[in-house]
Structures are given as C-alpha cells and as structure tokens.
Amino acid sequence: MEQIFSELKFRTNGEGFIEITNDLNLFIQKNNFYSGIFNLTLLHTSASLTINENADPNVLRDLVKYMQSIVPNDSYLSLSKNKEEIYYKHYQEGADDMPAHIKTSLTNTTLSLSFQKSKLILGTWQAIYLWEHRFNQKERTLNVHIIGEKLPNIYNKN
Amino acid sequence: MEQIFSELKFRTNGEGFIEITNDLNLFIQKNNFYSGIFNLTLLHTSASLTINENADPNVLRDLVKYMQSIVPNDSYLSLSKNKEEIYYKHYQEGADDMPAHIKTSLTNTTLSLSFQKSKLILGTWQAIYLWEHRFNQKERTLNVHIIGEKLPNIYNKN
Amino acid sequence: MEQIFSELKFRTNGEGFIEITNDLNLFIQKNNFYSGIFNLTLLHTSASLTINENADPNVLRDLVKYMQSIVPNDSYLSLSKNKEEIYYKHYQEGADDMPAHIKTSLTNTTLSLSFQKSKLILGTWQAIYLWEHRFNQKERTLNVHIIGEKLPNIYNKN
Numbered sequence: 281m282e283q284i285f286s287e288l289k290f291r292t293n294g295e296g297f298i299e300i301t302n303d304l305n306l307f308i309q310k311n312n313f314y315s316g317i318f319n320l321t322l323l324h325t326s327a328s329l330t331i332n333e334n335a336d337p338n339v340l341r342d343l344v345k346y347m348q349s350i351v352p353n354d355s356y357l358s359l360s361k362n363k364e365e366i367y368y369k370h371y372q373e374g375a376d377d378m379p380a381h382i383k384t385s386l387t388n389t390t391l392s393l394s395f396q397k398s399k400l401i402l403g404t405w406q407a408i409y410l411w412e413h414r415f416n417q418k419e420r421t422l423n424v425h426i427i428g429e430k431l432p433n434i435y436n437k438n
Numbered sequence: 439m440e441q442i443f444s445e446l447k448f449r450t451n452g453e454g455f456i457e458i459t460n461d462l463n464l465f466i467q468k469n470n471f472y473s474g475i476f477n478l479t480l481l482h483t484s485a486s487l488t489i490n491e492n493a494d495p496n497v498l499r500d501l502v503k504y505m506q507s508i509v510p511n512d513s514y515l516s517l518s519k520n521k522e523e524i525y526y527k528h529y530q531e532g533a534d535d536m537p538a539h540i541k542t543s544l545t546n547t548t549l550s551l552s553f554q555k556s557k558l559i560l561g562t563w564q565a566i567y568l569w570e571h572r573f574n575q576k577e578r579t580l581n582v583h584i585i586g587e588k589l590p591n592i593y594n595k596n
Numbered sequence: 597m598e599q600i601f602s603e604l605k606f607r608t609n610g611e612g613f614i615e616i617t618n619d620l621n622l623f624i625q626k627n628n629f630y631s632g633i634f635n636l637t638l639l640h641t642s643a644s645l646t647i648n649e650n651a652d653p654n655v656l657r658d659l660v661k662y663m664q665s666i667v668p669n670d671s672y673l674s675l676s677k678n679k680e681e682i683y684y685k686h687y688q689e690g691a692d693d694m695p696a697h698i699k700t701s702l703t704n705t706t707l708s709l710s711f712q713k714s715k716l717i718l719g720t721w722q723a724i725y726l727w728e729h730r731f732n733q734k735e736r737t738l739n740v741h742i743i744g745e746k747l748p749n750i751y752n753k754n
Contacts, residue, residue, distance in 0.1 A: 281439045281585070281597045283631060283632070283744075283745065285631070285710070285712050285717075315441060315443070316441070316585070317475065317477060317550075317583075317585060317633065319633060319708055319709075319710045321709065321710055321717050321718070322719075323717075323718065323719030323720075323722065324719055324721075324722075325647070325648050325649045325655075325719070325721050325722055330543055331483070331547050331548065332483050332539060332542065332543055333483045333539060336528050336530075338526075338527035338528040339483075339528045339536065339539050341527060341528075342526050342527055342528050342536050342539070342540070343539065343540060343543055346509070346540050350508060350666060351662070368654075368658050369654035369657060369658055370652050370654040370655045370657075370658050372652075378655070378658050381648060381649060381655050381658070381659065382658070382659060382662050384648065385646055385648055385659055385703065386544060386702060386703075387543065387544075388546070388704070389647050389722070390647065390707060390708060390709065391548060392477055392548060392550035392633075392708035393477075393479065393548065394443070394477045394479055394581060394583035396443050396583075401443075401479050401481075401581045401583070402479070402481065403480075403481030403482055403483070403579070404481075405482075405483050406481065406482075406483055406547075421719070423710060423717045425633075425710040425712075425717070427585065427597070427632065427633060427743065427744075428441075428585075429441065439597045439743070473599060473601070474599070474743065475633065475635060475708075475741075475743060488701055489641070489705050489706065490641050490697060490700065490701055491641045491697060494686050494688075496684075496685035496686040497641075497686045497694065497697050499685060499686075500684050500685055500686050500694050500697070500698070501697065501698060501701055504667070504698050508666060544702060545701065545702075546704070549706060550635055550706060550708035551635075551637065551706065552601070552635045552637055552739060552741035554601050554741075559601075559637050559639075559739045559741070560637070560639065561638075561639030561640055561641070561737070562639075563640075563641050564639065564640075564641055564705075585743065586599075586743075587599065
C-alpha cells in the first residue's frame with residue numbers, strides 16, 4: 281500500500297459547477313495507481329464538492345436555483361417562529377459572502393472516494409463537481425491524496 | 439493491509455429509509471476483516487446514505503416530512519428575495535425527479551466509516567440508512583470497499 | 597501502513613461550535629504519525645462535524661441563526677405545497693430534540709481527512725468544528741482512527 285499527495289487547481293466561473301471527474305481519473309492513471317481510496321479536500325470555505333447527475337445540465341441549473349431559494353443573498357433571514365428579521369453579521373466581502381459559507385456547510389468540502397482498475401467507482405449517471413458559491417471567478421485548490429496499490433511494474437510507463 | 443471491493447443490492451419502498459447497518463457488519467465478518475476503513479459509494483443521484491437514530495421510528499418519519507417541507511415536489515421554487523416563482527427545468531421523470539436530486543445534494547452518497555473488532559464504530563443510538571428519495575420502488579446498488587487488516591488465520595473459518 | 601483507534605471527549609455549551617482542529621493535530625503528533633487518513637466518527641445523532649471559517653466568529657453565529665431559520669424549534673413544519681401544518685412526532689426530549697436530528701442529517705457526523713507532515717491538510721481559513729445542536733451542555737464522544745505511516749524511529753520520542 282502506497283501514498284501520494286498533490287494539489288490540483290481549478291478556475292471557476294461564478295456560482296455553478298465545474299466537473300472534475302476526468303481530472304481525478306487522470307491523476308490516478310498518471311501516477312500508476314490501480315486500486316484504493318482517493319481523499320479530496322477542497323481548501324476553501326465558500327465552495328463545495330458534490331456528486332450529482334452528469335447528463336441533463338438542467339439538474340445543475342436547478343440545484344443552483346434551489347440553493348438560492350433557501351439561502352438568500354439579501355443578507356437577512358426570516359426566522360420561522362416569530363418572523364423576526366435577522367441580518368447576517370458577516371457580510372464584509374459582499375452579498376454572496378455569508379451565503380457561500382452556508383451553502384458550503386449544507387454540502388461537503390471533503391470526499392473519500394474508492395477506485396479500482398485505475399478509475400473512480402461511480403454510477404452511470406454520477407459525476408464529481410466542484411461547486412462554486414461565490415459570484416466572481418476564483419482559482420480553487422483541491423488537495424488530492426491516494427492510499428492504495430500501484431499497477432504491477434510490468435504495466436508501468438514510468 | 440488488504441483490500442476488498444464488492445456490491446450490495448437493496449430494494450427500496452418509495453421515499454423513506456432502509457437500515458443497512460447489519461448488512462455492512464455481515465460483509466466485514468464474512469470476509470474476515472478485523473479493523474480498517476469501510477468506504478461506501480451509493481451509485482445513484484436520487485438516493486442518499488445517512489447516519490441517524492435507530493430507536494424511535496418517528497425520527498425517520500419526521501426527517502422525510504422535513505425534507506418534503508424544504509424541497510417541494512410541486513416543481514417550483516419561491517425565491518425569497520422577490521417572491522418570483524421559478525419552475526424546475528428538470529422534471530422529465532416526474533414530480534419527484536428534481537426534488538430527489540436536491541435531497542441527494544443536501545445529504546451524502548458516500549460515507550467513509552471505521553471498524554474495529556469486525557464491527558462498524560457507531561454510537562449506541564446510531565444506524566446507517568439508505569435514504570430513498572423517489573416515490574417508486576427501486577433496486578439500489580451500493581459499492582462497498584474495505585482497506586484494513588484481516589483476522590489472524592487461526593480465527594479464520596475460510 | 598499502521599492503524600490506531602481512540603476516543604476524544606468534548607464538553608459542549610449549548611447550540612454552537614467547539615473548534616477541535618488542535619486536538620486532532622495533537623493526537624496525530626502524540627502518536628508519531630507522519631502521513632495518512634484520519635477518520636472521525638461523532639458517536640451521536642444530535643451533533644455534527646463540519647469544516648468552516650476560523651477567522652470571523654460572526655460566520656459561526658450566522659450559521660447557527662441560519663440553521664434555526666430553516667429548522668424550526670417550535671415543532672411544526674409548514675409544507676410549501678398546501679400550507680398544511682405538520683407537527684414533529686418525535687419531541688419527547690424537548691423542543692430541540694427533532695430539530696437536532698434534522699440539523700445532523702443536513703450536515704455530517706463523519707469526516708475522512710488527510711494529513712501530511714503530522715498535520716491535517718486544511719486551507720488557511722479552514723477549521724474543524726464539533727457542532728452542537730442541543731440546547732444543554734453535553735459530553736460528546738468522537739471516535740478517531742488513523743491509517744497511515746509513522747515517523748521514522750530516529751524522530752520518535754517514545
């Protein structure tokens with residue numbers, strides 16, 4: 281059993297999804313791993329990792345719209361009990377600042393995936409996405425870490 | 439340290455929970471593993487894995503009702519800011535189609551669990567559930583993957 | 597590759613956050629691990645583990661307020677479709693009982709983290725929190741499990 285650690289960089293385009301499945305599979309293959317655990321840690325508090333449908337782009341569009349509907353950007357919350365309006369106290373970086381932290385806490389910044397035959401184990405309709413919650417373009421850093429078994433040397437190209 | 443990969447199949451009964459804790463413990467024991475990491479990947483985008491209370495069935499009933507209250511099946515969302523109604527664009531498989539993807543994104547499709555003495559490490563009141571979000575019966579496939587140490591040979595029955 | 601299992605205890609102070617990053621790093625260092633996977637399992641169904649901002653305490657305050665706004669303590673839910681009010685059926689331990697289970701299901705009770713150079717891999721602004729959802733003080737038990745490589749003996753103090 282061997283380990284490897286590295287970082288991958290992704291440029292996002294405002295609130296929405298960047299598919300990263302292929303980048304992850306390439307990382308496995310480039311490093312000659314055959315099977316094991318692939319741990320992802322997104323090093324940010326205003327973007328997430330999520331697994332969802334890879335076929336109809338309207339799923340991704342509807343996910344963003346849904347999140348906007350339950351996490352308002354207008355910097356106040358209506359408490360259900362007494363309808364008191366409470367304002368976000370953390371808003372210094374703009375209207376998308378605190379909403380992005382909330383959306384992050386409702387999803388995940390880490391994933392522990394399995395891979396076999398040098399490929400992530402996923403269902404036919406599943407893909408892995410970096411989910412940007414801020415309005416602006418950002419460069420995001422993903423820590424990647426594998427514990428697993430390498431291909432027998434006979435198959436190694438390195 | 440050794441690895442094993444396999445798949446378990448579960449039949450669901452519409453929106454709600456199937457407890458899978460025993461199936462997972464049996465898989466560990468049948469394969470003579472003693473301690474390690476147990477990675478679960480549910481190969482679907484409209485069902486989840488979750489850990490919650492195993493005692494009062496009303497907890498599970500209330501969880502489903504709560505999810506229905508924040509993720510409407512009636513194919514529109516009320517945006518909090520301007521009360522504009524926006525309809526789901528992904529609804530081709532029915533009223534539970536997009537809501538199931540949303541409920542999946544608010545929970546998890548993967549879990550990385552720990553086990554020791556051939557048993558998952560869980561609190562007294564915790565159980566692991568497959569959470570079906572679709573209305574109809576479905577056959578769901580769970581990929582199971584262990585990295586860990588096996589029982590010493592003297593205890594092995596195989 | 598070696599394993600270690602243990603438990604850490606934390607006392608919480610009602611609904612809110614306890615930062616546990618340093619406790620986790622100390623556990624890695626005390627046990628002379630250098631790199632690997634650090635699996636956390638919180639052995640409860642009314643508290644969570646989450647990664648979020650470590651700088652402005654208003655982020656944590658706003659996260660609690662937000663969760664209170666979408667998970668009411670007053671033991672009923674307004675279904676969006678027909679405005680029917682449905683009461684929690686699980687309320688025996690008080691107004692914070694079922695809401696705590698719901699908040700747990702919207703976040704995580706397990707995390708699979710990576711560490712290198714005897715330190716958790718996290719972004720500059722990230723910290724790991726135990727998120728208490730009950731009103732009262734509680735003692736919470738966190739199972740900690742490492743699979744990884746130890747420091748070479750020359751550096752070991754034990």
